[in-house]
Amino acid sequence: MNFDIIKAQIWTLATLYGGKIVLALLAFIIGRFIVGKISSMLSNVMEKRKVDRDVQPFLSSLIVVLLNVMLLLSIAGIIGIETSSFVAVLGAAGLAVGLALQGSLANFAGGVLILIFKPYRVGDLINAQGFTGTVEGVQIFNTILVTPDNKTIILPNGSLSTSPITNISGKGKIRVDMVFAAGSQNGVDKIRASVQKAIDACPTALKDVQHDILVTKLTENAIFFDVRVWTPSVTYWETYYNVHEGISRQFAIDGVQAPKPAELSIAMKQ
Template sequence: MKVGTTWGTNIKAFIVDYGPKIVGAILVYIIGQWIIRRLVTLIGKGISSGKFDVSLTKFLLSLVKVTFQLVLFLSIAGILGVNIMGFSAILAGAAVGIGAALNGSLGNLAGGVMMMVFKPFKVGDIIEAQGQVGVVQELGIFNTVILTPENKTVILPNGALSTGVIVNYNTAGHLRVDINMAIANDQDVDKARQVAIEAMKKHEKVLSTPAPEFAVSSVSDFMTKITIRPYTTQSDYWDVYFGVTELVKKAFDANGITGPTPTRVVYNK
């Protein structure tokens, strides 16, 4: 009987001491989550109505949500009687350890912040970085997502992205499409230029201003490398790239402009 009485007394004391705190913590959690959702929604609408791009909006909302969740967590800990100062010290120590273990992740976070500040690109831009070319789909806290012409989703870590070379094809408002080709050395370059430019003008998505360009990029023993450069808009980049390549190839064939033929010299001993 004494054991049962002791257990009953302990449970009763626990309920008296911690019951209200637990109930209060649960209520605060439920109400807090509702408030956070409302605040994030309102802040999101406020940011969206301003002059912020999609990348910055998503990034700021992520930071706001994490901050609110941390405040709610500390509030609940305080209601339950947890020593916040001591708990903060534990969190700080844990942060150091986690930071050492997640050095790359912190670097990606810092890279994300840097790109939000300096804005080398935005969602929808065509960029070339880390050996990849594609349209930016999302700029997150830790990584950037791009979609390649092959319809592949590539995730680039922000740390490497922020410290590497980034080519943004959208900066000037229109895009120059560089297409490398080659003709045989005995071909008339002026004729090739005229045929190529006329072929580029036939593509409906090639801009008239700036005008399409033709350049000789290099000459070797058996071929002359050329670069044709039509201009277009961001959304039509790949259509122009593949379409113009086909048009110029067909135009060269129709006008008797031949490509290089590799030669092999055989010595008889």
């Protein structure tokens, strides 16, 4: 083995690539430092803008990965490695993964948008995709709803982010709309007074707002009322059933008579 030849080859390689390797190492060290700084700045910006804490790690990780890929491609270019082939391979791989996981990626993007813009929060009562329920959890791919009858509904975030959502409890208080009927022989004033007593006795009805007791239909045998009661969002169903029971009891106490079943059926069809 001729050591002089080996030494000459090593020297030649060192002369050709030594400077590039040193420059690549410096670029790597400086680049990693810059990526760390950008990641830290991004975290601070998201914290100041009050971006949801569940979203922050995902966004930070995504940006850091992209920056590191760009850094590695730059280092490969400094050394002299042809990067166009790497870019083509990465592009093809990204396209394949994107096509295979397009549904999951749509749900991921939808979850990020929901967590950032907060059209609803955990605990809100919403109506979406034909389901009504309380939001139990907002995950990165799905939103978990619990219906009033305690069923768990899992909705994909992709469709939620692009379709109408009714946030029933978003304002903190909600109006419970109900319809009642009583026999016309009782008179409007007597019926309204009885309904008002039932509302006043409802523990979940708000005391500092005006509730509505409106006559909506008059027939020969029945008077129909729209009763609108304001309540905290979390007690919607409690108020709904409480007022129904309260009015039934109050009608019995005040002697408010109901329309005859046959007459009521005819009146409701008119």
